[in-house]
Amino acid sequence: MDLNVILIWTVAVSCGLMIFQLLSQRSGRVRLSVPVLVLLLLAATAWLRPSRAGYVAGVAWLVFMVLPGAGMSLLGTLLARKSFRSARLVATLLGWIHPFDGARRLPKLIQAIGWLQNGQADRALPVLEKLQSAPGSVGRMALVVRTRQTGDWQSLLDWAYADPHRLNQPDPVLLDAYFQALGELGRRHDLLREYDRLIVRRPPFLPPQPLAMIHCKIAAFCGDELLVLQLCSSVLGSFPPELKRFWQATALQTSGRHQAAEAEFFELAESDNSAVAVASLRRLQSPLSSITDEPLDEFGRQTLAAVQRAAGPSIAAVSLYRRRRCWVTWSLATVLLLIFLAELPGGSEDSDNLYRMGALVIPVELNGAQWWRVITAAFLHYGPLHFALNTLGLIVLGRQLERLWGPGQLLITYLLAAIGSIAFAPFLMTIDDLDEWTILIGASGGVMGLIGGLLVQAAINLWKGRSRAMAREFGILVFVVVVQMIFDRNTPNVSSEAHLLGLVIGATCGLIWNAIWSLRRVR
Structure with missing residues (x-):
């Protein structure tokens, strides 16, 4: 297994997926240019120097795609911890390796947010006002931060309505602020109608936490205390405690429990989080109307129910992930190591x-009576790269499936796929010269079994309740399977038969487990 070939496939698939995602999100040409240029570099080097194409394109992929993504995640973590100096340093580095979408202005924005946090609004607001006129996501973020500080929500709506295309962008920060603006101005009916128009009817792809925050705010403005509490204790569990308390208090206020809400806002007004403190004072000075004073119409009740249904799967998933520890997956990975x-x-x-050490020999007649080789071969690997790829696949996919199915089902599925693919693959192979022999080893069949199980589970979930997130998960798994099959057929020394058998065995196990669970529910 050649590292150059692995890198070529990794870069090609990664760029292809990102291009598809950006096109489906209707993102601008600037963001789209990065994966397109990396893909063109891969094609050019593959034509000129095939033996170096993976390494050259891999470096570009790492610098311009992987590092910016990791940097943005680190940036979010630093901002949550209020480490503004470190966040500015990371933002400066990101501006140099990814100078698109106004990234060079990001350090200034972070500096202004730091000033706001330290109570220096007189220094921060002029900077934010200047930045908000800049194009790109940094300009939109500056507008949102300034609006939340000043409370001038009507200006945000005026800006959004001045160009209808602004709300068509799948920008979670802008959509979150837009929905909040409608709620802050008491336009509860418009809030629910816009949610139906922008999220339900033509849903953009939004990451789980930003979408959960939108659901939380809508629930809070509509007095749904239970949904706010469920979201804050699950999907939004990593958010600052004072922010979660603020939206829980908002739900108390809009549900009509004014005294309890007032007590919460009085405490939050003394918070170290300046944004929460300012917003809490605003709640005390201008309380929101309760849902009992302005009850929802039939459409509003239906839309709020749609919000509850949309938030349900993510709440259940987080609860399930917290409940189950993946000891089987880690044990299998330890055995492989x-x-x-x-x-x-x-x-x-x-x-x-x-x-x-127990590799299976092909033709199988050469193994004699040593039937145990079909078991031992499933735990051996040919070199560090083979071991690393299979173990990584086991850890990533196994943890997900173990949380969905449980440890027993995961263990049985993996072992059946790993051993079964080794046992039956030789009967599907064509040996041109029986005088030659080779060996068959590896946990790839087991890993493909996990993919098969996840694919079946995603298909069943999609059939039970169609949603954009479920359709996307199913589509990605189908894409992974197709790419894996193409890779297998075009890569020497890779057993496509074992991989296909593992996939089929894992999918069959998925069908069996779901059938058993359905029968138990009927009883």
């Missing part, structure tokens, strides 16, 4: 050593 370490003294790429 220990066996690979045992290979090293004799050589993890030495065929004789691997045969002594």
